[in-house]
Structure formats: structure tokens, C-alpha cells
Amino acid sequence: MKKQGTGNSKAVSVYRTRMIGSGLLFFLIAFGMVGPFLVSGDPGRQNLSAILSTPGKEYLLGTDHLGRDMLLRLTAAIRVSVAIALITTATASLIGVSLGILAATRGGLAERCTSLLADTFLALPGLLLVLLLVAIAPGSFWPLYLGIAMILWVEQFRMTRALVQPLATSPAVQATRLLGFGPWYVFRRHFWPELQANVLTLSAFGAATAILSVAALGFISVGIRPPTPELGQMMIELLPYYQEAPLIFLQPILILFLLVLSLNLIAGGKIR
Amino acid sequence: MNQATIGYRVFQAFLVAFLVGLGTFIMVRVLPGDLAYRIAAGRYGYDLVDSVAAEAVRLELGLDGSPILAFLSWFWDLIRFDLGYSLVTGELVRDAIFHELGHSVDLAATALILSLFIGPPLGLLAGFRPGSIIDRLVLASSVVFRSIPHFAIGLVLIMIFSIQAGLLPVAGHGHPLSRVLPALTLALGLAAVSSRIARDAMIKVRESDYYLFGRTKGLSESQVFFRHGLRNVSVPIITYLGMQFVYLIEGVVVVETLFAWPGIGHSLVHAIVARDIPMIQGTAFVMGLMFVFLNALVDFLNRLVDPRERVV
Numbered sequence: 001m002k003k004q005g006t007g008n009s010k011a012v013s014v015y016r017t018r019m020i021g022s023g024l025l026f027f028l029i030a031f032g033m034v035g036p037f038l039v040s041g042d043p044g045r046q047n048l049s050a051i052l053s054t055p056g057k058e059y060l061l062g063t064d065h066l067g068r069d070m071l072l073r074l075t076a077a078i079r080v081s082v083a084i085a086l087i088t089t090a091t092a093s094l095i096g097v098s099l100g101i102l103a104a105t106r107g108g109l110a111e112r113c114t115s116l117l118a119d120t121f122l123a124l125p126g127l128l129l130v131l132l133l134v135a136i137a138p139g140s141f142w143p144l145y146l147g148i149a150m151i152l153w154v155e156q157f158r159m160t161r162a163l164v165q166p167l168a169t170s171p172a173v174q175a176t177r178l179l180g181f182g183p184w185y186v187f188r189r190h191f192w193p194e195l196q197a198n199v200l201t202l203s204a205f206g207a208a209t210a211i212l213s214v215a216a217l218g219f220i221s222v223g224i225r226p227p228t229p230e231l232g233q234m235m236i237e238l239l240p241y242y243q244e245a246p247l248i249f250l251q252p253i254l255i256l257f258l259l260v261l262s263l264n265l266i267a268g269g270k271i272r
Numbered sequence: 273m274n275q276a277t278i279g280y281r282v283f284q285a286f287l288v289a290f291l292v293g294l295g296t297f298i299m300v301r302v303l304p305g306d307l308a309y310r311i312a313a314g315r316y317g318y319d320l321v322d323s324v325a326a327e328a329v330r331l332e333l334g335l336d337g338s339p340i341l342a343f344l345s346w347f348w349d350l351i352r353f354d355l356g357y358s359l360v361t362g363e364l365v366r367d368a369i370f371h372e373l374g375h376s377v378d379l380a381a382t383a384l385i386l387s388l389f390i391g392p393p394l395g396l397l398a399g400f401r402p403g404s405i406i407d408r409l410v411l412a413s414s415v416v417f418r419s420i421p422h423f424a425i426g427l428v429l430i431m432i433f434s435i436q437a438g439l440l441p442v443a444g445h446g447h448p449l450s451r452v453l454p455a456l457t458l459a460l461g462l463a464a465v466s467s468r469i470a471r472d473a474m475i476k477v478r479e480s481d482y483y484l485f486g487r488t489k490g491l492s493e494s495q496v497f498f499r500h501g502l503r504n505v506s507v508p509i510i511t512y513l514g515m516q517f518v519y520l521i522e523g524v525v526v527v528e529t530l531f532a533w534p535g536i537g538h539s540l541v542h543a544i545v546a547r548d549i550p551m552i553q554g555t556a557f558v559m560g561l562m563f564v565f566l567n568a569l570v571d572f573l574n575r576l577v578d579p580r581e582r583v584v
Contacts (some may be wrong), residue, residue: 123287123560123564124288124556124563125518126522127522128556128560132552136298138545138547235423253420253428264419
């Protein structure tokens with residue numbers, strides 16, 4: 001952590017924002033996980049005699065325009081967002097770090113090919129790329145996953161390549177290689193300790209991007225299809241009922257904001 | 273601007289065409305049903321399609337040939353801007369996009385200018401007094417606005433200004449004030465980043481030797497800022513503009529959809545919902561090209577403000 005700031009106080013404040021962010025994220029995920037145990041039921045179940053009811057005894061967070069329990073829907077939506085963010089950033093980090101190390105250690109053709117690949121994905125704004133993929137097979141999960149992973153790996157790749165390049169030719173790594181240690185050992189002893197903090201920061205940003213992209217697609221009705229609850233899609237569904245039930249309408253917005261805020265805080269409040 | 277950067281941007285434009293072309297080509301190929309019939313239906317209308325028309329289309333487009341050849345001819349049409357006809361309106365895609373692009377550029381430019389009036393001045397103000405209340409407020413609002421997606425900012429603005437106060441039109445286009453809310457939505461998100469960049473740059477410049485020397489030799493705070501500060505501060509702000517264009521173009525898609533602004537992003541989303549492949553191709557291609565063009569513009573502006581030859 002100390003490496004982050006120049007002075008000690010800066011390091012402490014970065015550490016503190018990270019802790020606040022982690023706490024917030026933990027709380028949100030716990031909310032998403034515990035929800036189904038608090039109230040059992042199907043998030044798609046409608047109770048048409050209790051539409052848009054305000055938070056109360058029967059429905060802790062109220063109901064939406066079709067009489068569906070908001071608590072169940074919100075917790076399900078959190079699980080969807082977090083799960084997609086998790087697998088896309090994991091995929092992106094794995095691919096980005098591996099290709100970055102490949103480019104930095106091999107050089108030559110390997111570096112040129114991987115850099116070309118990275119440039120290709122940087123040529124289009126991320127959401128446009130995801131939209132193109134989603135248009136191929138609307139409503140299904142894999143284009144969403146593939147598209148988001150494709151826009152996230154590039155940053156990890158560039159960071160890894162830049163950090164590993166000077167390390168790969170350093171005397172320490174040369175000595176380790178001469179002693180006969182394999183590439184996995186070199187990675188664990190020399191590369192990973194340097195990369196760790198940056199991979200975490202970029203993953204937090206990446207997860208925020210993933211959650212925002214999924215919500216944006218849901219919002220313009222081309223993402224995850226109803227009846228699966230999703231934050232962006234819930235917002236656009238509830239928009240017509242803003243005046244009747246402002247408390248219900250604001251819930252998905254608040255959850256999305258807190259999710260992204262927690263991840264931005266974990267990333268250290270830095271601009272990418 | 274040297275030749276290498278121009279060359280890179282041209283190459284990038286080529287990559288945009290490749291990605292968009294490949295995506296839409298796959299889209300056409302995975303459509304269920306016989307492709308020739310579908311294209312013929314798109315051209316002549318569903319009532320006029322028979323096997324003769326489908327056969328004519330098949331021969332004309334070489335649909336039985338190898339997919340690689342078919343892709344090359346698809347790609348060739350794309351880079352010549354031969355974008356075909358919309359499957360929904362039957363309008364020439366090129367004309368439709370030309371019309372919509374004007375509205376989008378109008379919105380994006382308004383948003384960008386508005387954001388430059390909000391973000392950097394606040395950032396500079398904060399950077400002059402690091403640690404002060406203003407600094408903390410600017411920092412906190414920057415973090416908050418960066419965590420709210422553009423569409424949520426838009427929703428909240430609609431709630432405040434249109435429904436509660438009834439001051440501004442909720443959505444649509446035509447009223448002189450109808451651009452205020454969508455542009456403000458985009459501008460707030462952009463300003464959240466540019467204020468932060470401006471603040472950090474201002475602090476760095478104020479700590480520099482040349483700035484201190486300017487103060488020591490007796491220049492007033494405003495003199496030293498306009499003579500030595502402003503130009504140096506604007507370099508990182510302009511550089512980050514390039515990254516903000518990602519936000520702007522993504523934002524145009526979502527914000528236009530929310531506010532029913534008749535621009536290119538709105539049209540892209542409609543085309544995806546209606547599976548109007550020529551329109552998807554055309555709008556995505558033009559938006560990608562705009563992105564490349566804006567980045568080239570940033571390269572150029574950076575040269576203008578900072579004439580020192582960079583070592584990359």
C-alpha cells in the first residue's frame with residue numbers, strides 16, 4: 001500500500017478509501033446474498049392487488065408496478081451484476097496478464113501480434129463493441145460476457161507489459177533463470193509482487209465498467225431480458241411510475257450508484 | 273502532428289471498419305432462414321418475394337461462394353460508404369445517417385463545451401487551495417458524479433427540472449430548450465473527470481520551479497497564472513479529452529435513447545432492436561470513425577498548445 005503515495009499520510013488516506021470501499025461492497029454483496037433468506041419467494045411473482053406499495057411490513061422495500069417484491073428483485077439484480085462483473089474481470093485479468101507477460105518476455109512477433117490485438121479493441125469505444133456483439137445474438141448471455149471481457153483485458157495487458165518489460169531483463173530475473181527455475185517460479189517470485197496492486201486497481205475499475213455496461217444495456221432494452229431482474233432494466237421499467245412511487249423508483253438507482261462507488265473507492269479514487 | 277501519429281489514426285480507422293464489418297457480416301450469416309430470401313424481402317417487400325427474386329439476389333451477391341470472398345466484398349462496400357438501404361424505412365442509410373449525425377454532433381458539442389465551462393474552472397479553483405473546503409467539495413462531487421451512470425444522472429435531472437419544476441421539456445427535439453437536459457447530463461459526467469484532472473495539474477504546476485520563480489520575481493498571482501500556468505495546465509486536460517470521448521460517444525447512445533433525441537445513437541439502438549443490419553453497420557461505423565477523428569483532433573490540439581517535440 002505504501003507504494004501508492006509519496007508521503008505517509010497519502011498512503012494512509014488511500015488505504016482508508018480502499019477500506020471504506022471494500023466495506024461498502026461487502027455490505028452490498030451480503031445484502032444480495034442474504035435477501036433470499038430474509039424473504040422467500042420468486043422475484044417474478046406478481047401480486048396485482050399490491051402494486052407500487054410503499055415499503056412496509058408485508059413488503060420490506062415495497063413492490064413494483066406489477067406487484068413484484070422489490071427486495072427480492074433488488075437482491076437478485078445485485079447477484080446478476082456482481083456475478084457478471086466477477087467473471088468478466090477474472091477472464092480479462094487472466095488474459096490481459098498472460099498476454100502482457102508473453103509480450104514483455106518474448107518480444108518480437110509475439111509482442112507485435114498482441115499489441116495489434118489490443119489496438120484493434122481500442123479502436124472502438126467499449127460500449128459500441130458490446131452493442132455490436134449483442135446485436136448478433138440479442139438477449140443471450142455470452143455476447144454480453146464476451147464483449148465486456150474484450151474491452152476490459154486491454155488495460156490489464158498494457159499495464160502488465162509496461163511493468164514486466166524492465167523486470168524481464170533485470171539481473172535478478174536473469175539469475176533466477178540461470179539457476180534453472182521455471183517460468184511459473186519467475187512469475188510468482190518476480191512478476192506477481194510487482195503487478196498485484198495494479199491488477200487489483202484495474203480489476204476494480206473493470207468491475208465498475210462491467211456493472212455500468214450491463215446496466216446501460218438493460219436501460220436501453222437490449223441487455224439482459226426480463227423477467228430476470230437487472231438494475232438498468234428496472235430503472236427504465238419504473239420510470240413511468242416516478243410520481244406515484246418515487247421511493248420504489250430510486251431504489252435501483254441508489255443500488256447501482258453504491259455498487260459503482262464502492263468499486264471506485266477500492267480503486268483508490270484515482271482516475272484511470 | 274507528425275506522420276507517425278497520422279498513420280496510426282488512419283490505421284485505427286481501418287480497424288474500426290474491420291470490426292464493424294466483421295460484426296455485421298456475422299450478424300447476417302447467423303440470421304435464421306435463407307439469406308437470399310431475407311435480403312430480397314428487405315429490398316422488394318415481403319409480398320413481392322418469390323424464388324426468382326431470391327435467386328437473382330443470390331447470384332448478384334454471390335451468396336453461394338466462399339464466406340471469405342463474401343466478406344471481402346462486404347468490406348469493400350463498407351469502406352466505399354456503400355451502406356445500402358435501411359430494412360425498416362427503405363431509406364438510403366447514408367442519407368439517414370448524414371441527417372442524424374448533425375443532431376448528435378450538435379448535442380455532443382454542446383455537452384463538451386458546457387463541461388469545459390464547469391469542470392476545469394472548478395478544478396483550478398480547487399487546485400489553488402489544496403485541502404480547502406472547495407477542494408474537498410469538488411473532489412467529493414467528482415467521485416459521486418463518476419459513480420452515477422449517465423442515464424441515472426439524466427433520470428434525476430428529468431425528475432428535478434421537468435417533472436417537479438416544469439421548467440424544461442422532458443424529451444424530444446425541436447424546442448430550443450430541449451437540448452439543455454441531455455447536454456447537461458453528458459456535461460456533468462465529463463466535468464467530473466476534467467475537474468479532477470485540472471485540479472491535479474494545477475497543483476503540480478504550482479509546485480513547479482518556474483511557477484515559484486514567477487512569484488518570487490514579483491509577478492502577481494493572476495499574472496503568473498495566465499503567463500505560466502494556464503498553458504501548462506491545459507496540456508493534461510486536452511490529453512484526457514481523448515479518453516473522455518469514449519464517455520461522450522457511449523453517453524450519446526444512452527442519453528439520446530433516454531431523451532428521444534433523433535441522433536445517431538438513438539438510431540443505433542432502434543436498429544439493434546429492429547434487427548436492421550444495414551443501419552447497425554452504418555451507425556456503428558460512423559460513430560467509430562467520429563471517435564478516431566476526435567482523437568486525431570486531440571493529437572493536433574496538443575501539438576498546438578505544447579510545441580515541444582514529445583519522445584514517445
